Amino acid sequence: MTSLVVPRPIGWLSTRSEDGILNLAPYSYFGALSVSPMLIAVSIGHKKEGLKDSLVNLRHRRAFCMNVVSAELLEPMNESSASVPPNVDEFLRSGLTAVDSDCVDAPFVAECRAVLECEVQQEVDLHGAPNTLVIGEVVGIRLDPSLKTEEGTRLILPEDLRPVGRLGGAAYSVVDEVRRVLRPDRR
Ligand SMILES: Cc1cc2nc3c(=O)[nH]c(=O)nc-3n(C[C@H](O)[C@H](O)[C@H](O)COP(=O)(O)O)c2cc1C
Numbered sequence: 266m267t268s269l270v271v272p273r274p275i276g277w278l279s280t281r282s283e284d285g286i287l288n289l290a291p292y293s294y295f296g297a298l299s300v301s302p303m304l305i306a307v308s309i310g311h312k313k314e315g316l317k318d319s320l321v322n323l324r325h326r327r328a329f330c331m332n333v334v335s336a337e338l339l340e341p342m343n344e345s346s347a348s349v350p351p352n353v354d355e356f357l358r359s360g361l362t363a364v365d366s367d368c369v370d371a372p373f374v375a376e377c378r379a380v381l382e383c384e385v386q387q388e389v390d391l392h393g394a395p396n397t398l399v400i401g402e403v404v405g406i407r408l409d410p411s412l413k414t415e416e417g418t419r420l421i422l423p424e425d426l427r428p429v430g431r432l433g434g435a436a437y438s439v440v441d442e443v444r445r446v447l448r449p450d451r452r
Contacts, residue, residue, distance in 0.1 A: 279356075362376060
């Protein structure tokens with residue numbers, strides 16, 4: 266299944282612990298749910314030893330940021346998936362710059378050109394799977410002013426953002442070719 270539902274967007278999730286330690290980890294069980302209200306969801310697996318730091322932190326702070334991984338950030342994104350103790354600052358470890366969001370209680374990755382700032386809306390227990398689905402409401406969007414938009418719209422050009430997608434295992438896709446197809450009733 267993980268090599269068939271592809272490419273999956275990667276939500277690079279940043280949080281702050283109760284003690285103020287910054288945390289960063291990639292999640293590819295991640296998707297958009299609705300535009301109004303603006304909702305996204307991420308499914309966080311549980312470890313044998315307990316909960317992942319991202320889940321512990323977003324429960325405390327009721328907030329997180331989802332940083333968009335562009336092609337040049339593939340390596341640091343992968344680096345941040347290492348399982349490290351909760352007292353390790355994963356921004357420092359991955360050589361990334363953390364900046365405090367001004368609308369939610371979480372840091373974001375300054376190197377990312379697009380960031381969704383989210384409040385936790387609800388958690389859903391995925392019965393039978395040791396995973397918790399976290400639904401977040403996007404309350405702020407940060408965009409690098411240099412990002413290009415499609416002419417006459419507010420759509421960010423994928424050729425400029427170059428988001429990374431997850432394929433199976435260690436395989437990733439980068440947007441190198443974009444085809445545009447108008448819907449039949451909009452031609
Ligand atoms: C590209 C990629 C996607 C991942 N997607 C998920 C995911 O959707 N759910 C999950 O539980 N773990 C996922 N992981 C593993 C977590 O990133 C990893 O367990 C990480 O150490 C969790 O960090 P935390 O304990 O700081 O939250 C993924 C790893 C990579 C490299």
